[in-house]
Amino acid sequence: xxxxxxxxxxxxxxxxxxxxxxxxxxxxxxxxxxxxxxxxxxxxxxxxxxxxxxxxxxxxxxxxxxxxxxxxxxxxxxxxxxxxxxxxxxxxxxxxxxxxxxxxxxxxxx
Numbered sequence: 001x002x003x004x005x006x007x008x009x010x011x012x013x014x015x016x017x018x019x020x021x022x023x024x025x026x027x028x029x030x031x032x033x034x035x036x037x038x039x040x041x042x043x044x045x046x047x048x049x050x051x052x053x054x055x056x057x058x059x060x061x062x063x064x065x066x067x068x069x070x071x072x073x074x075x076x077x078x079x080x081x082x083x084x085x086x087x088x089x090x091x092x093x094x095x096x097x098x099x100x101x102x103x104x105x106x107x108x109x110x
Contacts, residue, residue: 003046003049005045005052006028007058007059008061009027009058009060011065011066011067011068014068021056021083024055024105024108025055025058025082025083026048026057026082027060027081028040028057028058028059028078029062029068030061030078032063033063034077034078036077040096043101046098047098047102047105051105055108062074062077076093078093078094079091079093080092080093082108084109090104
């Protein structure tokens with residue numbers, strides 16, 4: 001079940017929604033055909049709910065939006081980055097356990 005707190009961003013609105021966000025942002029680069037992406041999707045949704053108000057969570061479909069993943073050197077998915085104050089604070093590649101993401105998020109929002 002997808003969280004209503006997860007926004008879908010595109011190449012055209014990434015700069016505004018992510019890089020200029022006053023709140024730290026967890027960006028999930030994914031694709032519908034990616035099994036590991038689907039596996040971590042519920043975890044990403046949980047984080048959006050648990051950190052509501054302290055963390056913005058967005059998804060970028062790499063097939064529909066190729067410019068943004070290229071800008072961040074995304075070569076494999078799932079690939080999650082945490083952007084804070086317009087800078088990449090953390091990058092996590094692969095389907096990792098929730099606790100790994102929680103540690104990264106906690107560090108970024110501290």
